[in-house]
Amino acid sequence: MNSPTQRLLRNVFSNWAQMVLSAVIAFFLSPFVVHTLGTETYGIWALVFSIVAYLNLFDAGMKQSLARFLSKHYATKDYTALNEVISTSTFIYTITGSIVVIGTVLVASFFLDSFNIPPDMLPIMRKALVIVGVNQAIAFFFMTGTAIGPFHRYDISNAIEIAFSFINAGATVYVLKAGYGLIGLAWVVIAGNFARFLIRRYTQQMIVPQIRLRIHFIKKERMRELLGYGAISFLIVVSWMVIFNIDNIVIGLYLTTSAVAYYSIATQVINYTRAIVNAIGIPLVPAISHIDATSGTDEIAPLYLKLSNYLYFLTTAICVGLMFFGDDFIILWMGPEFTSTVTVMRILTIPLAVFLPQVMANSVLLGIGKHRALFYVLAGEAVSNFLLSIILVQHYGVVGVAIGTGIPQVVIYLFVYPMVFHRIIKASLKTYYMTNARLILIGTAITLPISLLMNQYNSVGGWLGFFINISVLGLISLAGFWAFVLDQEMKSNILKKLGRSNSNTQQ
Numbered sequence: 001m002n003s004p005t006q007r008l009l010r011n012v013f014s015n016w017a018q019m020v021l022s023a024v025i026a027f028f029l030s031p032f033v034v035h036t037l038g039t040e041t042y043g044i045w046a047l048v049f050s051i052v053a054y055l056n057l058f059d060a061g062m063k064q065s066l067a068r069f070l071s072k073h074y075a076t077k078d079y080t081a082l083n084e085v086i087s088t089s090t091f092i093y094t095i096t097g098s099i100v101v102i103g104t105v106l107v108a109s110f111f112l113d114s115f116n117i118p119p120d121m122l123p124i125m126r127k128a129l130v131i132v133g134v135n136q137a138i139a140f141f142f143m144t145g146t147a148i149g150p151f152h153r154y155d156i157s158n159a160i161e162i163a164f165s166f167i168n169a170g171a172t173v174y175v176l177k178a179g180y181g182l183i184g185l186a187w188v189v190i191a192g193n194f195a196r197f198l199i200r201r202y203t204q205q206m207i208v209p210q211i212r213l214r215i216h217f218i219k220k221e222r223m224r225e226l227l228g229y230g231a232i233s234f235l236i237v238v239s240w241m242v243i244f245n246i247d248n249i250v251i252g253l254y255l256t257t258s259a260v261a262y263y264s265i266a267t268q269v270i271n272y273t274r275a276i277v278n279a280i281g282i283p284l285v286p287a288i289s290h291i292d293a294t295s296g297t298d299e300i301a302p303l304y305l306k307l308s309n310y311l312y313f314l315t316t317a318i319c320v321g322l323m324f325f326g327d328d329f330i331i332l333w334m335g336p337e338f339t340s341t342v343t344v345m346r347i348l349t350i351p352l353a354v355f356l357p358q359v360m361a362n363s364v365l366l367g368i369g370k371h372r373a374l375f376y377v378l379a380g381e382a383v384s385n386f387l388l389s390i391i392l393v394q395h396y397g398v399v400g401v402a403i404g405t406g407i408p409q410v411v412i413y414l415f416v417y418p419m420v421f422h423r424i425i426k427a428s429l430k431t432y433y434m435t436n437a438r439l440i441l442i443g444t445a446i447t448l449p450i451s452l453l454m455n456q457y458n459s460v461g462g463w464l465g466f467f468i469n470i471s472v473l474g475l476i477s478l479a480g481f482w483a484f485v486l487d488q489e490m491k492s493n494i495l496k497k498l499g500r501s502n503s504n505t506q507q
Contacts, residue, residue, distance in 0.1 A: 015158060034261065048125065067366070083214065085222055131189070320443070455469070
């Protein structure tokens with residue numbers, strides 16, 4: 001069996017593959033959906049998902065508990081404890097899913113009038129909300145029985161996700177061309193996910209044949225353990241829900257659904273950038289939990305420091321690219337009417353550069369069970385985000401919401417969170433700042449001049465010019481990453497794997 005670190009690398013690369021293909025699908029699909037539905041209807045669709053996202057609060061932190069305890073008991077081959085976690089969490093999720101169905105119907109029936117939605121669209125939005133909400137309930141029913149990641153097989157999980165991404169994209173095009181609108185889209189979501197869950201359930205059983213879902217495995221002590229760990233995780237999820245979904249809610253309450261659409265496109269670009277880093281952070285949680293269960297904490301700090309250092313350079317390169325070429329992408333992608341989206345994207349890029357590298361710290365705290373501190377930080381960010389967004393949206397519109405989101409992130413992730421995290425892992429905060437300041441300066445020195453030159457002197461327009469710009473920037477950034485950031489051990493490992501791959505190809 002490969003080590004957790006080796007499996008982590010495999011899972012990270014498979015996450016990136018899934019992310020790239022999803023981004024390519026969204027690249028072609030999103031403009032089609034927006035322009036077929038219209039900005040107002042698309043804004044309603046985005047608002048539906050923002051509302052349903054809050055139903056994830058009923059998860060009560062259980063997803064993080066599963067990542068922690070399934071990987072822990074799998075690492076120690078304690079299959080009795082593993083089955084107790086599986087059966088007990090399934091029982092909890094059965095109750096949760098039932099509550100979600102009831103909650104969705106209540107929201108659709110009594111609360112949608114609070115939003116600035118055209119009266120003729122309210123019945124359609126209610127139906128779409130109920131269908132998507134039931135889809136969320138089904139996800140809860142299947143949550144434990146479809147978990148593959150905690151068993152370090154994100155590669156298989158991602159292969160399934162990729163296949164269904166293509167299926168859902170094809171179905172989306174069909175229903176919209178056939179004129180089924182929002183209701184058709186909602187049925188595509190629920191049908192595709194139900195089929196996907198069935199396949200994931202079968203796959204999980206193949207990966208870990210020792211899994212048994214039985215009533216006698218439901219234990220009160222496991223329930224206390226899962227919900228105890230999950231209580232803080234639940235509060236973390238609440239904070240994340242506010243941070244990542246409150247913007248659309250605030251815009252829907254104070255502005256229009258069209259404004260939601262313009263803002264949503266900017267956040268799509270930011271979220272896909274965030275997904276690049278989350279591809280490392282998500283599988284890192286079970287890997288850290290596995291290492292903590294089998295080797296203690298000695299291996300964790302070096303792994304975190306190495307990944308964090310890499311991320312500061314890569315995040316700098318990505319954000320410089322967004323600042324210079326993100327406007328070209330949005331205008332080419334969605335059309336000139338989305339010019340206001342460019343301003344929102346640039347404002348959100350600034351805190352993104354500060355926030356993204358801290359994803360590694362989040363994963364470490366969740367993996368070792370020291371995540372209470374993470375909650376305090378996220379709660380502060382969520383409250384600040386909410387209050388500032390409400391104040392600023394009334395004066396500056398969608399730009400005010402972006403500023404209200406960005407200010408707390410810059411302050412918290414530049415100063416507060418590093419201090420809290422390094423106190424927990426007993427590492428030098430001064431060394432952290434000095435090392436990462438050096439990496440940011442190196443990243444900026446490499447990417448800023450080439451971005452200025454390409455932006456000034458590349459006269460090729462359209463998509464060709466855009467792809468030339470980002471290709472040149474990407475290649476030079478990777479060369480700088482290899483030359484100035486990667487340590488010698490990692491370089492040697494990469495060269496060995498490339499040599500072994502070439503040898504296998506020649507044979």
